[in-house]
Amino acid sequence: MQTLNGRTALVTGAAGGIGRELVGALLRAGANVVAADVAEARLEELAQSIAREKLGEGLSTRHLDISDQHSCAASVAAVQARFGTLDILINNGALGMGAIRDDHMTKLVAIEEITPEMWDRFVAVNFSGAWYLTRAAVPAMKRAGWGRVITVTTSFFTMLRGGFHPYGPVKAGLEAMAAGHAKEFDGTGVTVNVIVPGGPADTPMVPASSGLRRTDLIPPVQMTYPLMWLCSSDADGVTGRRYIAARWDAAASVPDARRASEAPIGWPDLATAPVWPGGAPKA
Numbered sequence: 001m002q003t004l005n006g007r008t009a010l011v012t013g014a015a016g017g018i019g020r021e022l023v024g025a026l027l028r029a030g031a032n033v034v035a036a037d038v039a040e041a042r043l044e045e046l047a048q049s050i051a052r053e054k055l056g057e058g059l060s061t062r063h064l065d066i067s068d069q070h071s072c073a074a075s076v077a078a079v080q081a082r083f084g085t086l087d088i089l090i091n092n093g094a095l096g097m098g099a100i101r102d103d104h105m106t107k108l109v110a111i112e113e114i115t116p117e118m119w120d121r122f123v124a125v126n127f128s129g130a131w132y133l134t135r136a137a138v139p140a141m142k143r144a145g146w147g148r149v150i151t152v153t154t155s156f157f158t159m160l161r162g163g164f165h166p167y168g169p170v171k172a173g174l175e176a177m178a179a180g181h182a183k184e185f186d187g188t189g190v191t192v193n194v195i196v197p198g199g200p201a202d203t204p205m206v207p208a209s210s211g212l213r214r215t216d217l218i219p220p221v222q223m224t225y226p227l228m229w230l231c232s233s234d235a236d237g238v239t240g241r242r243y244i245a246a247r248w249d250a251a252a253s254v255p256d257a258r259r260a261s262e263a264p265i266g267w268p269d270l271a272t273a274p275v276w277p278g279g280a281p282k283a
């Protein structure tokens with residue numbers, strides 16, 4: 001594993017099940033990590049557990065509600081001021097369906113149960129938050145000619161599932177945003193990629209009431225394998241790709257792990273032939 005010494009990463013949802021694994025892996029590789037979350041008590045627990053592991057030197061924690069555009073811009077500015085750079089943005093923070101009802105997995109959620117306020121909250125946290133941070137972080141990455149935006153979406157099954165709103169369609173929007181940003185930033189040195197667990201992962205987002213055996217769930221550490229490779233300079237120029245973490249075999253060679261795990265972001269095969277006056281536009 002290449003060292004990330006001198007790189008600085010901002011991880012949202014850092015106090016959650018997947019976020020804390022990502023933070024630990026980035027610290028082990030030598031990065032400075034700003035662990036951001038809305039949950040202050042769990043951020044404090046994360047800092048204590050990182051200190052117990054003696055990984056604490058590069059860690060700072062930051063209270064951040066990613067649905068607040070001003071806090072997002074201020075957080076990026078604060079990271080850049082403190083470390084001189086923000087090289088890696090990991091859009092991982094999200095609300096799960098547990099925000100509506102704990103037993104949503106065994107009893108799907110009906111439209112009548114979702115208030116317009118709840119709908120707006122999901123859009124703000126699970127969609128707009130990533131855009132606010134990307135907008136704030138990317139200009140300096142472009143000037144530096146190097147950057148990583150890595151966004152955690154979800155399985156296509158979940159995006160299209162009935163009774164899984166707002167989470168599913170909002171994550172589909174996030175997936176489309178990442179695809180568009182990958183194209184927009186192509187050639188600047190800033191890459192944009194998506195990682196998904198590939199199924200239910202063993203984190204608080206999958207509640208005890210799900211009826212699923214915890215040992216059958218995807219271990220959150222699995223997310224670190226494609227992530228750490230994407231953060232390395234070996235992945236320079238790799239953009240617009242989507243990784244199913246459960247299919248990334250950490251014991252395999254990187255080319256073999258990529259073959260099993262990697263595809264383009266989104267649904268590009270459906271996006272090729274619009275009816276367009278005067279001929280198809282450039283992709």
Ligand SMILES: NC(=O)c1ccc[n+]([C@@H]2O[C@H](COP(=O)([O-])OP(=O)(O)OC[C@H]3O[C@@H](n4cnc5c(N)ncnc54)[C@H](O)[C@@H]3O)[C@@H](O)[C@H]2O)c1
Nearest residue numbers: 013015016017018038039065066092093094200201203205
């Ligand atoms: N667990 C799964 O089965 C699963 C499957 C597919 C995708 N994902 C995605 O993985 C990512 C990580 O989720 P997880 O499984 O670790 O869940 P988690 O609930 O353990 O972590 C999510 C974190 O996001 C934080 N968060 C919520 N609202 C926020 C806000 N407004 N501002 C900042 N942070 C906020 C929470 O406090 C929490 O720490 C999410 O994007 C999730 O959608 C999870």
